[in-house]
Amino acid sequence: MLSIKEQLLLLYSAPFYLIIISIEILLTNVRLKTKNYTLKDTATNILLTLLNAGIDFGFKLVSMMVLGLVFMKSPFEDWKIGFSYWLALLIAEDFAYYWLHRFDHEVRFFWAVHVTHHSSQHFNFTTGFRSSVFEPLYRFVYFIPLAWFGFKPLDIVFMYSATQIWGTLVHTEMIGKLGWLEKIFVTPSHHRVHHASNPKYLDKNMGMFLIIWDKFFGTFQEELPEEEYAPIHYGLTKNLEKPNIIKLLFHEWHQIWKDATASDLTCNQRFNYIFGPPGYSHDGSRKTSDEMRAEEQVFLGEINGAIDATLLEPKMVSTKM
Template structure:
């Protein structure tokens, strides 16, 4: 259990508080579909992370052990209990984070992973939880310089958790500029700039805790009163499916590599500047950028009853995720993988329900049927609750299917 897992209840309470204020004051910064899309992507990130080992630890720890003679000669002796050591570790980590974050915006393959965090077309506290599932595991490269100052892996992990937890509060539209803080720290104002797709704001303000790095390296941009932020990415995702969100840019690059006839492009487009596409692939499969002068958020119109169903299902998936995060160490790998795969499948279908996708009328009954196969894996105390969930879900979906048919039948009068 790490700091981020312990912070999840605080994150959720804060989101609920901002949501309540949004509804009370009529701000309009929350939409159900976009919020569930953000939270589903966050859940996907956490549960997939349980199924593989961190490449950072696999590489960093052996290198740290190999460099022990150097650390002894230099007198490095870091301690987690020393507050100054922790502060220095956080600053050093944030410096590396700045460069990692910057490269993620500048190189295609790194953008493929980081893009997920920017896809939301709303900007609120739920956006902070919209995280990549980290399948490519490229982050470790940028933190290797911390080996030169002898930071042990456990201190790097804690510093990284502090850096990420700090960034949660800056994902809001309702805190104005913080005056003196704008000069030193990442704030809601200068991080709104980072999430905007306006030309003047693109690729600015990369810091995690400190905006100082952006001021030093020429990537700082102030939020302008005459230029309201338009959130999202120029190549819109247009789905609330969290798996599709993680695959969006990877899929496009793979298609480009397949269709281009230029062998040099096939192998190098992954490492070209973000957005680079071979000319022949772009001509064959054009992808239009969002027209910011007539910007409209992706917001499919589906029945209110289906929205409520998706919300209730999401609450169940959230509860299941919290239980899994607490008890996953008691499961063997096949059990863990089975639970994770079923949760991923459930999140994907729920996203497609919010999209109004035509295939969900078949996929959701399939999901409910597959849940029965999970019963043998459950602790006996959870079985009655799980059976009740399956029965209620089946009845609700059957009712939705019946009422959908009634809506589509024309009333013929005599």
């Protein structure tokens, strides 16, 4: 059940993706002599996006029915379709996506779905296709307020598809910082931070199209030069050993089950293992992103303190003539 607008997006975006991916492979492997693509990783990305598309297509009837029912109950008069309508929809949809993405990172139940997208240790255009396969089962819930405000369901879905193209294109190391665009839009630099497993970068830059939400709600982090912080490391804080599709899709669910059903836990601890932040542990055996950031700050502070102390030590002056 694709609208005409979505069909046109799919028709024109597919060959465009093939072209830019080919260019990126050529530049990284030939010109820069780096191997940012592997056959297994790329094949995995494509398979995951096909699985996501299948679930999305199969569940679309339900999601569109829900959005349609809400739209019919909207107390707002029909928008006059024009520039202001599409601009308002773009901003509203991107705002809704920000919160979808943020909860995917901050609530372990949803992180178990989204973790698949972050599981690659490579960062290229095809990484954008490494989809959160089961996200279509609940994504539409975040768009219900948009339907209530009078935006047509098909237009909401179209706008999501359109901004998702931008969200795919920012998965690249080939583009540096983009000047004033960095202040408003999500750029490759912003999204490299988002995919990094360095403590300082964890759970930052959640936007798809506009970076203003991250700056307003305190989840923004600029990409820092290597001499100031550290090189970016992509993937998870603990990467999977010998990953396959089943493990990529279900490893976090399996771990949630083990954690939540362990003996001698309180009800609150079991709840936190399911709906608390990823990395929560009742005994401190694992760390959340905030805890890892705090530990890194202490560590870096100790190193800087040691360096400052060394610089302040009196120098031995030779008395030999």
